[in-house]
Amino acid sequence: MGGGNSNQLVEYVHSYDPRGWTCLHAAEGPLSCQSMTIQNNDIGPCGSDTFQQWADGISLSCRNSIVRNNMIQGATDGGIVIFGSPGSQIYNNTIWVLNVCHVLADFWFLELTSSNPLSEANPSWWN
Numbered sequence: 001m002g003g004g005n006s007n008q009l010v011e012y013v014h015s016y017d018p019r020g021w022t023c024l025h026a027a028e029g030p031l032s033c034q035s036m037t038i039q040n041n042d043i044g045p046c047g048s049d050t051f052q053q054w055a056d057g058i059s060l061s062c063r064n065s066i067v068r069n070n071m072i073q074g075a076t077d078g079g080i081v082i083f084g085s086p087g088s089q090i091y092n093n094t095i096w097v098l099n100v101c102h103v104l105a106d107f108w109f110l111e112l113t114s115s116n117p118l119s120e121a122n123p124s125w126w127n
Helices: none
Strands: 009-011 022-026 037-039 056-060 066-068 071-073 078-083 089-091 094-097 103-108 118-120 124-126
Touching (some): 078 094
Parallel strands (some): 009 037
16 A cells, blocks of 8 residues: 555455555555545554564554554564654554564654654553
């Protein structure tokens, strides 16, 4: 998802066992992706605990986006990873760690702005 698009909606998706490094990737494309909503999804399991076979649950690289009300279960790297994404809001997501998780939330700000992503009320549970 993502690329040079605006106002995309990803909803009611069950994404699991990715072939790459993330179950759900909102990509920036030519840095023009904006206003994506990722909500009400069932994500995971993602990756394995084998060396370098880890995977994120949700990877966001899209400005002014919303990530909310998602269940991320069994991500072996980051539950939710934000790459830049100024003006985005990440809230009310549940990250459930089944076996191993190297990073629960990871913020890589690729762009310094006064409106950095807001993250709140994202409980994490260890099993």
